[in-house]
Amino acid sequence: MKNNLVLFNKQVLLLLAACLLFSVKSFGQLTPTFVNNASATGDNCYTITTNQQSNSGAAWYDNPIDLSQDFDIVFNAYFGSNSNGADGMTFVLKTTPDAVIGIIGGGMGYRNLPDQPSLAVEFDTFKNNNTASGEVISDPFFNHVALQTNGNTSHVSPDNLVAPVQASPTSTNIKDGQEHEVKILWRAELQTFTVIFDCSERFSYTADIVNDIFEGNSTVYFGFTGSTGSLSNEQYICFQYISFLDNQIQDQVACAGEPVDTIDATYAGAVSYQWSPVEGVSDPTIANPVFTVSETTTYTLTITDNCGLTMERECTITVANPTAEVTTVQPSVCNGETADFVITGTPNTEVSYNINNGAEQTVILDASGEATVSTQADDSQTINLVSVTLAEPPFCEIGLTGTATVEVFTEDASFYMTAGCEGATAAVTGAAGGVFTFNPVPTDSAMINSVTGEITNALAGASYSVQYTTPNCLNTAIVQITVYPEVTFNMASNLQLCDTNGDGITSFDLTQVEDEVLTNDTDMVSYAYDNNGNMVSIASPSAFENTQPGGQTIWLTIENQNGCTATTSFDLIVDQCFIQKGISPNGDGMNDFFDLSGFGVKELTVFNRYGEKVYSYSNYTTQWEGQSNNGNELPTGTYYYAISFSDSNPTYGANHTGWVYINRQEN
Known part of the structure; x- marks a missing residue:
């Protein structure tokens, strides 16, 4: 037996669980139901029978046991103080928590338990040979323990799984007025069912009890039955430890450096405790030390009980470090x-x-x-x-x-627009990177660049409403802009010049053309070019000298006060010209005036046949249409003229005289 106990110590009771509270007063989740005289007396103690004849009781606990897992049930059992008393108690496992009881007296409330699979450890305190019906019981003379099934208490039947063994290792009588410690142990992997009485292993039964006893059902319930007959004894049990109940304290959470005093691992029957590691433990040799930790630590507690058996428990104290x-x-x-x-x-x-x-x-x-x-x-x-x-x-x-x-x-949506001649440009003074749009959209063909705000294809002189929206905050601003009006001008008349000496070189004053094309005093001719792309001076009174035989086209750029420009042109027509011999001022558009426009006349004077001066004009070109100085028509006839040239004429010199005929007859 000693060797079995050592094996049990090393292989069986080395349990790993989370910080269990082993106090005998901590089975609040037990849910008992009582039959007959059984009752709870407090401190996890339950009376099964009173010290009266033919007394009986049963206590059943609606707390399921999973036989696929290990379990320990440790309790102190009291079998009475009458050494000749009777009859005993049983510890029973069955498949339902129903509160039932079997035959009392020598049946101890287990015999003929209502039909269901069951397994019972009997603690028999009286020797019974036969039942009242004559069934052989064959109890030994000593108080004993045995393992029975199927509600049968006979030790000579197949339902006797473990033959009677003396309950106490030291005495044949356990009705000694003392509590005796009983350990009921199941190890699922080894499939062993063990009973220890007063620190002595009384038997260990190995079998597949799930299938052999409980018909494949791994969930069972436990309870106690007991009875007296013609002889009596008080009988009760007090739980010390039930492994499968939630009689645990959870892993603790503590603040760094703050004491934890809520762990109490007191185990009834323990003779020593040892916590490891010892750092942060006020006393590593007691069941309920104060823990003070600065970092999360897992502690292992080794408990040595009164039987010299050891078991281990683990508890983790997590240092809360919220972030x-x-x-x-x-x-x-x-x-x-x-x-x-x-x-x-x-x-x-x-x-x-x-x-x-x-x-x-x-x-x-x-x-x-x-x-x-x-x-x-x-x-x-x-x-x-x-x-x-x-x-x-x-x-x-x-x-x-x-x-x-x-x-x-705050995104500033400010911006300004600058008008142009064909559109406008934008400049953002607030938050850059926004979007430009028309608001409202114009009905003409004007377009706006959403990134730069530039307006193109605009209608001259038209007004547009431009909106700028900032990139992030979508703030907006609106600016009105009017495009510059277009340049207005008169078309220049073609000029006919005379090549009076046949060398192809003619000249005229460009300011005369400028006066003709400009429509207001604020505009100007900013550029003039000849056929060869040469810029022509437009500074008055400079004259343009043509060297192209037959003439050429002159291109003029007209610019208004806004800098907008337009282009027009006129033709210089150069002919081989001579002073006219007569004029016919009848309004038919032919020879209506005395044309000296190509000769650079400084002064023209006209005399009648009597030598009287009738007309004179300075810087003459085409002004005389046969009228006198006072505007009266001169009659048909021959008139004498005298011309002085601004520059010496290659043909006529500085001065020239001649006769011109006025013909007023209708054609």
Whole structure:
């Protein structure tokens, strides 16, 4: 037996569980149902029979046991103080928690238990040979333990799985007025069912009890039955330890450096405790030391019980270190928009913060460890994290230094437009990178560049409404712009010049043409070019000298006060010209005037046949149409003229005289 106990110590009771509370007063989840005289007496103790004849009782517990897992049930059993008393108790496993009882007296409430699979450890305190019906029981003379099934208490039947064994290793009588410690142990992997009485293994039964006894059902329930007959004894049990109940304290969570005094591993019958590691443990040799830890630590407790058996338990004390940090949803927003911050960290914690160093506020992080904080933004918003606190015990509070800022800005949409001759240009003085549009859209063919704001294909003199929208805040501004009007001018008349000496060189004053084409005093001829692309001087009174035989085209650029330009042209026609011999001023468009336009006449004087001066004109070209100085028509006849030239004429010299005939007859 000693060797079996050593094996049990090394292989069976080395249990791993999470920080169990081993106090005998911690089975609050036991849910008993009583039959007959059984009752609860407190402190996890239950009376099965009273010290009366023909007394009986059963206590059944609606707490399922999973036989695919190990279990321990440790209790103190009291079998009475009458050494000649009777009859005993049984520990029973069955497939339902129904509150039932079998035959009392020598049947101990187990015999003929209502029909269902069952397994019973009998603690028989009286020798019975036969039942009242004559069935052989064959009890030994000593108080004994045995393993029975199917509600049968006979030790000579197939239902006797373990033959009677003396209950106490030291005495044949357990009705000694003392409590005796009983351990009921099941090891699923080894499929062994063991009973230990007063630290002595009484038997160990190995079998597939799930299939052999309980017909494949791995869930069973436990209870106790007991009875007296003509002889009596008080009988009760007091639980010390039930492994499968939730009589555990959870792994602890503590603040760094704060003491934990809620772990109590007291185990009835323990003779020594040893915690490892010892760092942070006030006394590593007691069941309920005070733990003070700065970092998460797993402690192992080795318990040595009164039987010299050891078992191990583990408990982790997690040091709570809640954290939180803050980020922005957008680093910048526009004035009047919402500044959004996201705080992330330890789930289900409370985070304290302030905005722009204002009043302290709090927010709870949800199960995913996130919360959003929003504030209206009229200027830049800075959130400062202050602390984070666990929202449940131990309520650890950790100081924080996290910060995040949302910049708030107002985008200036200001810009100006500069009118042009065929459109307009834009210049942004506010926030760059926006979009230009017409507002409203014009009905003509004008177009606007959305990036630069340049207006093209505009209608001269038309007004347009241009809108600029900033890139981020979408602020807008509208500017009206009127395109410069087009240049107005008169078409220049072609000029006919005389090549008086046949060398092809003729000249004329360009200012005369300028006066003809300009329509107002603010415009000017800014450029003039001949056929060869040579710029022609337009400065008065300079004259243009033509060297192209037969003449050429002169191109004029007319510019208004806005810098807008237009182009027109006229032709110089050069002929071999001579002074006319007569004129016929009848309005038919032919020889109506005395044409000296190509000769550079400084002064023209006309005399009648009597030598009287009738007409004179300075800088003459084509002004005389046969009239006198006072405007009267001169009669048909021959008149004498005298010409002085501005420059000496190659043909006629400085002066020239001759006769001209006025013919007023109709053609």
